[in-house]
Amino acid sequence: MELILVRHGQAEEGGNRLNDAQRELTKEGKRSARQSAKALERYLPPKARLSLWSSPLIRARQTAQIIAKILDHDDITELECIGSGDLAGLTRELIGLAKDDTCVIVVGHEPHLSTWSQQICGLSLPFGKGSAAGITLFDTERPSGKLLWFFRAEAIDREKKSRA
Secondary structure, three states: OEEEEEEOOOEOOOOOOOOHHHOOEOHHHHHHHHHHHHHHHHHOOOOOEEEEEEOOOHHHHHHHHHHHHHHOOOOEEEOHHHHHOOHHHHHHHHHOOOOOOEEEEEEEOOOHHHHHHHHHHOOOOOOOOOOEEEEEEEEOOOOEEEEEEEEOHHHHHHHHHHHO
16 A cells, blocks of 8 residues: 655645634645646556545645646545544554555645654655655554655756756
8 A cells, every 4th residue: 555645735824814724725835736746646656546635624625626636536535633643543544445556645734744754654754835755554553664755846846947
């Protein structure tokens, strides 16, 4: 099974007007989420059964919707455990899917994604907005795995600019 951790795109600043859960993606956040989704498409395992899971917070849900559109995938499952950073809750969900040809994309937040990557594969990755990491899971009950790849949205922007 492959687990892909994705951080949502750039969101509105919090403040008096908004609580954290209400923050939406900015125009730039939507643009970079599209770029990240297109890059992500290149990393997906061939013929994988795709599951797309998201935090219920608006900015993560919007990022997941952009990914779903790019990947032509209709079903997004919102899980509170992703929003709250509950790895045990995520693990319970993963156990039910433990199939070799399954790829689960999880759209979430910092610092949870860095913490999860540390706990799963021993690497605390710098999940900037729009970053993603692919992990092969060896055991979904613990969980444990090995990092396959990692990209930052900033690197995609730099690559596109250098080609122009």
